[in-house]
Amino acid sequence: MLTVKHLAKSYDGEKKSLTDVSFSVQPGEVTVIIGPSGAGKTTILRSINQLIRDDDGEILFDNTDIRQLNRAQLRQARCRIGMIFQNYNLIEPLTAIENVLHGCLGTKSNLAGIFSIYRNREKEEALKLLEKVGLAEFAYQQCRNLSGGQKQRVGIARALMQQPKIILCDEPIASLDPKSTITVMDILRDLATNDGISVLINLHQVDIARSYADHVIGINNGQVVFDDRIQALSDTAIASIYQKDANSEGSVVHEF
Numbered sequence: 222m223l224t225v226k227h228l229a230k231s232y233d234g235e236k237k238s239l240t241d242v243s244f245s246v247q248p249g250e251v252t253v254i255i256g257p258s259g260a261g262k263t264t265i266l267r268s269i270n271q272l273i274r275d276d277d278g279e280i281l282f283d284n285t286d287i288r289q290l291n292r293a294q295l296r297q298a299r300c301r302i303g304m305i306f307q308n309y310n311l312i313e314p315l316t317a318i319e320n321v322l323h324g325c326l327g328t329k330s331n332l333a334g335i336f337s338i339y340r341n342r343e344k345e346e347a348l349k350l351l352e353k354v355g356l357a358e359f360a361y362q363q364c365r366n367l368s369g370g371q372k373q374r375v376g377i378a379r380a381l382m383q384q385p386k387i388i389l390c391d392e393p394i395a396s397l398d399p400k401s402t403i404t405v406m407d408i409l410r411d412l413a414t415n416d417g418i419s420v421l422i423n424l425h426q427v428d429i430a431r432s433y434a435d436h437v438i439g440i441n442n443g444q445v446v447f448d449d450r451i452q453a454l455s456d457t458a459i460a461s462i463y464q465k466d467a468n469s470e471g472s473v474v475h476e477f
Protein backbone atom coordinates (compact mmCIF):
# COMPACT_ATOMS: atom_id res chain seq x y z
CA MET A 222 0.00 0.00 0.00
CA LEU A 223 2.93 2.27 0.84
CA THR A 224 6.45 1.33 -0.15
CA VAL A 225 9.41 3.62 0.37
CA LYS A 226 12.49 2.72 -1.65
CA HIS A 227 16.01 4.09 -1.33
CA LEU A 228 14.80 7.44 0.05
CA ALA A 229 17.57 10.01 0.51
CA LYS A 230 17.49 13.58 1.78
CA SER A 231 20.02 16.23 2.64
CA TYR A 232 18.75 19.62 3.82
CA ASP A 233 22.00 21.46 3.15
CA GLY A 234 23.39 19.46 0.24
CA GLU A 235 26.11 17.99 2.46
CA LYS A 236 25.02 16.18 5.61
CA LYS A 237 22.61 13.34 4.79
CA SER A 238 19.48 13.32 6.96
CA LEU A 239 18.27 10.15 5.21
CA THR A 240 20.43 7.61 3.41
CA ASP A 241 18.84 4.84 1.38
CA VAL A 242 15.72 4.37 3.53
CA SER A 243 13.44 1.53 2.40
CA PHE A 244 10.39 -0.03 4.10
CA SER A 245 6.76 -0.96 3.48
CA VAL A 246 3.51 -0.26 5.31
CA GLN A 247 0.63 -2.72 5.11
CA PRO A 248 -3.10 -1.90 5.09
CA GLY A 249 -4.82 -2.19 8.44
CA GLU A 250 -1.56 -2.22 10.38
CA VAL A 251 0.01 0.13 12.89
CA THR A 252 3.63 0.69 11.89
CA VAL A 253 5.77 2.59 14.36
CA ILE A 254 9.02 4.37 13.57
CA ILE A 255 11.37 4.67 16.54
CA GLY A 256 14.88 6.03 16.84
CA PRO A 257 16.95 8.64 18.62
CA SER A 258 16.36 12.35 18.33
CA GLY A 259 17.60 13.63 14.98
CA ALA A 260 17.57 10.14 13.41
CA GLY A 261 15.31 11.25 10.55
CA LYS A 262 11.83 10.14 11.61
CA THR A 263 10.06 13.42 10.86
CA THR A 264 11.95 13.77 7.60
CA ILE A 265 10.58 10.39 6.50
CA LEU A 266 6.98 11.28 7.33
CA ARG A 267 7.16 14.69 5.68
CA SER A 268 8.71 13.19 2.58
CA ILE A 269 5.86 10.71 2.23
CA ASN A 270 3.30 13.45 1.63
CA GLN A 271 5.93 15.69 0.05
CA LEU A 272 5.70 18.45 2.65
CA ILE A 273 9.43 18.42 2.04
CA ARG A 274 11.09 17.41 -1.20
CA ASP A 275 13.51 14.54 -0.83
CA ASP A 276 16.54 14.09 -3.09
CA ASP A 277 16.26 10.54 -4.33
CA GLY A 278 14.27 7.32 -4.15
CA GLU A 279 10.69 6.21 -4.71
CA ILE A 280 7.55 6.61 -2.60
CA LEU A 281 4.98 4.21 -3.99
CA PHE A 282 1.48 4.92 -2.69
CA ASP A 283 -1.03 2.55 -4.27
CA ASN A 284 1.63 1.76 -6.89
CA THR A 285 2.10 5.38 -7.93
CA ASP A 286 5.33 7.21 -7.18
CA ILE A 287 4.22 10.28 -5.23
CA ARG A 288 7.49 12.00 -6.15
CA GLN A 289 6.58 12.00 -9.85
CA LEU A 290 3.15 13.63 -9.49
CA ASN A 291 2.39 17.12 -10.73
CA ARG A 292 0.77 19.66 -8.37
CA ALA A 293 -2.83 18.72 -9.17
CA GLN A 294 -2.12 15.00 -8.90
CA LEU A 295 -0.26 15.51 -5.63
CA ARG A 296 -3.18 17.46 -4.21
CA GLN A 297 -5.45 14.52 -5.07
CA ALA A 298 -3.07 11.95 -3.60
CA ARG A 299 -2.75 13.99 -0.38
CA CYS A 300 -6.50 13.68 0.11
CA ARG A 301 -5.88 10.01 0.85
CA ILE A 302 -2.97 10.72 3.20
CA GLY A 303 -4.09 12.10 6.56
CA MET A 304 -1.60 13.69 8.91
CA ILE A 305 -1.66 14.44 12.60
CA PHE A 306 0.95 16.47 14.43
CA GLN A 307 2.47 16.73 17.90
CA ASN A 308 1.21 20.31 18.24
CA TYR A 309 -2.18 19.45 16.65
CA ASN A 310 -2.02 22.18 13.95
CA LEU A 311 -5.60 23.27 14.61
CA ILE A 312 -7.01 26.75 14.05
CA GLU A 313 -7.55 27.57 17.72
CA PRO A 314 -10.27 30.26 17.44
CA LEU A 315 -12.41 27.99 15.24
CA THR A 316 -14.74 25.35 16.65
CA ALA A 317 -13.95 21.63 16.64
CA ILE A 318 -16.40 20.99 13.79
CA GLU A 319 -14.96 23.84 11.70
CA ASN A 320 -11.50 22.35 12.12
CA VAL A 321 -12.76 18.90 11.13
CA LEU A 322 -14.46 20.34 8.04
CA HIS A 323 -11.10 21.74 6.99
CA GLY A 324 -10.12 18.13 6.36
CA CYS A 325 -12.14 18.15 3.16
CA LEU A 326 -10.72 21.43 1.81
CA GLY A 327 -8.48 19.48 -0.56
CA THR A 328 -11.54 18.24 -2.46
CA LYS A 329 -13.12 21.69 -2.88
CA SER A 330 -12.83 24.39 -5.51
CA ASN A 331 -10.71 27.38 -4.46
CA LEU A 332 -13.79 29.58 -4.06
CA ALA A 333 -15.70 27.11 -1.87
CA GLY A 334 -12.52 26.63 0.13
CA ILE A 335 -11.87 30.34 0.66
CA PHE A 336 -15.42 30.97 1.85
CA SER A 337 -15.59 27.73 3.83
CA ILE A 338 -18.74 26.61 2.02
CA TYR A 339 -19.63 23.10 3.15
CA ARG A 340 -22.53 20.90 2.16
CA ASN A 341 -24.95 19.57 4.82
CA ARG A 342 -23.65 16.09 4.01
CA GLU A 343 -20.14 17.21 4.91
CA LYS A 344 -21.31 18.80 8.17
CA GLU A 345 -23.13 15.58 9.11
CA GLU A 346 -19.99 13.59 8.34
CA ALA A 347 -17.85 15.92 10.47
CA LEU A 348 -20.25 15.49 13.39
CA LYS A 349 -20.19 11.72 12.98
CA LEU A 350 -16.40 11.75 13.10
CA LEU A 351 -16.37 13.89 16.24
CA GLU A 352 -18.75 11.35 17.74
CA LYS A 353 -16.38 8.54 16.67
CA VAL A 354 -13.52 10.14 18.62
CA GLY A 355 -15.79 10.81 21.62
CA LEU A 356 -16.14 14.56 21.15
CA ALA A 357 -19.72 15.06 19.92
CA GLU A 358 -20.55 17.33 22.85
CA PHE A 359 -17.55 19.56 22.06
CA ALA A 360 -18.39 20.06 18.37
CA TYR A 361 -19.22 23.74 18.74
CA GLN A 362 -16.50 24.62 21.29
CA GLN A 363 -13.58 26.70 20.16
CA CYS A 364 -10.50 24.51 19.96
CA ARG A 365 -8.53 26.87 22.20
CA ASN A 366 -10.80 25.78 25.06
CA LEU A 367 -10.09 22.06 24.60
CA SER A 368 -7.48 19.97 26.42
CA GLY A 369 -4.43 18.61 24.59
CA GLY A 370 -5.96 15.13 24.32
CA GLN A 371 -9.22 16.58 22.99
CA LYS A 372 -7.32 18.70 20.45
CA GLN A 373 -5.47 15.65 19.21
CA ARG A 374 -8.80 13.83 18.80
CA VAL A 375 -10.07 16.78 16.72
CA GLY A 376 -6.88 16.37 14.66
CA ILE A 377 -7.69 12.71 14.10
CA ALA A 378 -11.29 13.53 13.10
CA ARG A 379 -9.95 16.16 10.66
CA ALA A 380 -7.63 13.56 9.13
CA LEU A 381 -10.54 11.10 8.85
CA MET A 382 -12.61 13.73 7.01
CA GLN A 383 -10.20 13.18 4.11
CA GLN A 384 -11.24 9.50 3.98
CA PRO A 385 -7.57 8.57 4.14
CA LYS A 386 -6.02 5.24 3.26
CA ILE A 387 -3.10 6.06 5.50
CA ILE A 388 -2.63 8.39 8.46
CA LEU A 389 0.84 9.73 9.21
CA CYS A 390 1.29 10.66 12.86
CA ASP A 391 4.31 12.71 13.90
CA GLU A 392 4.80 12.17 17.63
CA PRO A 393 1.04 12.37 18.27
CA ILE A 394 1.31 11.75 22.02
CA ALA A 395 4.45 13.73 22.83
CA SER A 396 2.47 16.51 24.54
CA LEU A 397 -0.18 14.33 26.19
CA ASP A 398 -0.70 13.02 29.72
CA PRO A 399 -0.85 9.22 30.21
CA LYS A 400 -4.65 8.99 30.13
CA SER A 401 -4.96 11.03 26.91
CA THR A 402 -2.08 9.02 25.44
CA ILE A 403 -4.05 5.82 25.87
CA THR A 404 -7.24 7.38 24.47
CA VAL A 405 -5.44 8.64 21.36
CA MET A 406 -3.46 5.43 20.80
CA ASP A 407 -6.62 3.31 21.27
CA ILE A 408 -8.35 5.39 18.57
CA LEU A 409 -5.41 4.99 16.15
CA ARG A 410 -5.24 1.24 16.84
CA ASP A 411 -8.99 0.95 16.22
CA LEU A 412 -8.74 2.82 12.90
CA ALA A 413 -6.20 0.27 11.70
CA THR A 414 -7.94 -2.83 13.03
CA ASN A 415 -11.55 -1.99 12.29
CA ASP A 416 -11.40 0.51 9.40
CA GLY A 417 -8.41 -0.99 7.58
CA ILE A 418 -6.53 2.33 7.56
CA SER A 419 -2.74 2.11 7.62
CA VAL A 420 -1.33 4.07 10.53
CA LEU A 421 2.32 5.13 10.47
CA ILE A 422 3.48 6.71 13.72
CA ASN A 423 6.73 8.37 14.84
CA LEU A 424 7.19 7.64 18.51
CA HIS A 425 9.73 8.12 21.25
CA GLN A 426 7.94 5.82 23.71
CA VAL A 427 9.12 2.25 23.09
CA ASP A 428 6.66 0.88 25.68
CA ILE A 429 3.78 2.41 23.71
CA ALA A 430 5.18 0.93 20.49
CA ARG A 431 5.23 -2.47 22.21
CA SER A 432 1.58 -2.14 23.21
CA TYR A 433 0.17 -0.85 19.92
CA ALA A 434 2.41 -1.64 16.93
CA ASP A 435 2.19 -4.51 14.48
CA HIS A 436 5.45 -3.58 12.83
CA VAL A 437 8.45 -1.50 13.85
CA ILE A 438 10.97 0.44 11.79
CA GLY A 439 14.09 1.48 13.70
CA ILE A 440 15.96 4.49 12.36
CA ASN A 441 19.41 5.64 13.39
CA ASN A 442 21.52 8.25 11.69
CA GLY A 443 19.20 8.43 8.66
CA GLN A 444 19.21 4.69 8.00
CA VAL A 445 16.89 1.77 8.69
CA VAL A 446 18.56 -0.39 11.35
CA PHE A 447 15.54 -2.52 12.29
CA ASP A 448 12.52 -3.62 10.23
CA ASP A 449 10.44 -6.38 11.73
CA ARG A 450 7.28 -7.45 13.51
CA ILE A 451 6.81 -6.05 17.02
CA GLN A 452 7.46 -9.48 18.55
CA ALA A 453 11.06 -9.27 17.30
CA LEU A 454 11.75 -6.00 19.12
CA SER A 455 14.03 -7.43 21.81
CA ASP A 456 15.91 -5.33 24.35
CA THR A 457 19.08 -5.94 22.32
CA ALA A 458 17.36 -4.66 19.20
CA ILE A 459 16.21 -1.55 21.06
CA ALA A 460 19.73 -0.90 22.32
CA SER A 461 21.01 -1.19 18.74
CA ILE A 462 18.41 1.22 17.41
CA TYR A 463 19.27 3.82 20.04
CA GLN A 464 23.02 3.37 20.10
CA LYS A 465 25.04 6.48 19.43
CA ASP A 466 26.51 6.82 15.96
CA ALA A 467 25.00 3.61 14.65
CA ASN A 468 25.97 3.12 11.03
CA SER A 469 28.93 5.39 11.28
CA GLU A 470 32.06 3.79 9.96
CA GLY A 471 33.29 0.91 12.10
CA SER A 472 30.17 0.60 14.24
CA VAL A 473 28.33 -2.68 14.38
CA VAL A 474 24.61 -2.17 14.46
CA HIS A 475 21.79 -4.55 14.49
CA GLU A 476 20.68 -8.04 14.09
CA PHE A 477 17.97 -8.08 11.43
Ligand SMILES: Nc1ncnc2c1ncn2[C@@H]1O[C@H](COP(=O)(O)OP(=O)(O)OP(=O)(O)O)[C@@H](O)[C@H]1O
Nearest residue numbers: 232233238256257258259260261262263264265423
Ligand atom coordinates in the same frame (compact mmCIF):
# COMPACT_ATOMS: atom_id res chain seq x y z
N1 LIG B 1 14.62 22.13 8.11
C1 LIG B 1 15.80 21.56 8.35
N2 LIG B 1 16.96 22.15 7.94
C2 LIG B 1 18.15 21.57 8.16
N3 LIG B 1 18.32 20.38 8.80
C3 LIG B 1 17.20 19.75 9.24
C4 LIG B 1 15.90 20.32 9.03
N4 LIG B 1 14.99 19.47 9.57
C5 LIG B 1 15.70 18.43 10.09
N5 LIG B 1 17.02 18.61 9.89
C6 LIG B 1 18.09 17.69 10.28
O1 LIG B 1 17.81 16.40 9.73
C7 LIG B 1 18.09 15.38 10.67
C8 LIG B 1 16.85 14.55 10.91
O2 LIG B 1 15.88 15.37 11.54
P1 LIG B 1 14.42 14.85 11.90
O3 LIG B 1 13.66 15.99 12.46
O4 LIG B 1 13.86 14.16 10.72
O5 LIG B 1 14.76 13.78 13.04
P2 LIG B 1 13.76 13.08 14.09
O6 LIG B 1 14.21 11.67 14.18
O7 LIG B 1 12.36 13.34 13.70
O8 LIG B 1 14.12 13.87 15.42
P3 LIG B 1 13.20 14.14 16.71
O9 LIG B 1 12.90 12.78 17.30
O10 LIG B 1 14.08 14.95 17.60
O11 LIG B 1 11.97 14.87 16.25
C9 LIG B 1 18.64 16.06 11.92
O12 LIG B 1 20.05 16.06 11.84
C10 LIG B 1 18.11 17.48 11.79
O13 LIG B 1 18.98 18.40 12.43
